[in-house]
Amino acid sequence: MKINFVGKKVTLRDHFKDLATKKISKFDKIFDEDAQATVIVTVEKNRQTVEISIAQRGMIYRAESTEIEMNDALDRVVSALATQIHRNRKKLQRAKKVQENVDFNFLDHEDSEDEELGSVVRTKEFFVKVMTPEEAILQMDMLNHEFFMFREDTTGDINVVYRRKDGNYGLLVPER
Structure with a gap:
């Protein structure tokens, strides 16, 4: 997976980049080498926002967290991405975008039971002007x-x- 770092109003240190790369690399088992991960860090006053987007073959996983400490925000974002991937693992396997023998338990997700996906409860038609x-x-x-x-x-x-x-x-x- 290719990882790009963007700092808005901040210069990212090598230590943070190494830590983020290490944490994101646990998703290498799921995504191909051509997957693109973008880490955007924004600092405003005493808040630090970390946003990670992983894109591969038209699928995009994205999470964002704002904390006082940049590393805490990174931990929350990686956890949120793991939750999204865990929740959608059957879709990923069905779409054959992931090897079928990948064990998703490495994500350290707390809830091991399958979660039910939401369903469309209302359809609305309207004129598009x-x-x-x-x-x-x-x-x-x-x-x-x-x-x-x-x-x-x-x-x-x-x-x-x-x-x-x-x-x-x-x-x-x-x-x-």
């Missing part, structure tokens, strides 16, 4: 929703705008 992302954000805010799906006016693609935890907005667009 053509608009700009700015118009979609305005519409989303007027509806007091956390996300809004629309058809982008220049490309005609279905896009989604969403409200981020930091109060800003994000835009999801299909990959070409």
Whole structure:
């Protein structure tokens, strides 16, 4: 697995990079060598946020944690990723994206029983209006929703705008 480090408002020390690499390397049994892991560390005042994303063949696992100490945030993020992978292990095996003989017990997950996946409890159909992302954000805010799906006016693609935890907005667009 290839690991990239990004420091926002901080210069990452080699000790932290080595520790993160060691902790992330336990996922090497699951992901191929072409998998990409990105570790983003952001420091703001007395808070340190560690975000790890692992991408392989269209599947993305992502976790984030904010703590006073960077190493504590790293521990929580790795634990959250292990939980996500443990929860989705059957999907991973079914999709044959993981070797079928991989034993997921190495993740040190507390709950060894299989967790039931959620199911779709409601389907809603609605007209997808053509608009700009700015118009979609305005519409989303007027509806007091956390996300809004629309058809982008220049490309005609279905896009989604969403409200981020930091109060800003994000835009999801299909990959070409």
